[in-house]
Amino acid sequence: MNAEELHAYLVAEFxxxxxxxxxxxxxxxxxxGVGLTLSxxxxxxxxxxxxSGPSMMGLADIxxxxVILAAIGPVPLAxxxxxxxxxxxxxxxGLLVADARLMKLGKRLAVCEVGLRAPHEGGNPFAVTGEEELCAHAVTTYSIPS
Structure with a gap:
């Protein structure tokens, strides 16, 4: 799925x-991988x-x-x-940016890494340069239905 397809799917499902x-x-x-933002x-x-921690956890989980949907398509029960x-x-x-990448994608499980950053003021919020320090780092495992 590309960014437009993924966003449209998430608008419909979430x-x-x-x-x-x-x-x-x-x-x-x-x-x-995939980049998301939270305002x-x-x-x-x-x-x-x-x-708050729950807001950051939600962004990382989403x-x-x-990133899994972008790789395998719309699988609602992952x-x-x-x-x-x-x-x-x-x-x-303000703006938080989540950068998610797949560490491993198997038939039944996917492992992802997500970094959360707050972009520098005045910079392009959608072009994270890597200079921003991480606010949070998450690792998730998802079950993928057959």
Missing amino acids: PQAFGEDRPHRVVRVDGA ASEEHLRPGDTV AAYA VTTSFSINFLRKPPA
Whole structure:
């Protein structure tokens, strides 16, 4: 699936997260993986004006699902079987970028790695240069139905 197909699928299947007035966007699908963004607003913050752990976990999980769908097509019953995240820095409200890549894609299981970054102010938020420090790092395993 390309970025447009993937985004359209997620709008149809996850209208609570994707759509014109929703906070998530698919911004990239290429050989390196998938890029998603979360426009973190007040509802995504915890005390201290930082993006909450559950919001970051949700973005990482959605990004893992998206990278799998980009590789195998729309398989709605692919589900998370394992999820591990390390929170490394406190991102501010605003844009968070998730870069997801497949580490292994088998017939029944897929293992994904997801890095979350907050782009530098004034830079192109959709062109993560790698200079931004990770806010969180996640590794997920998904079960793929037969």
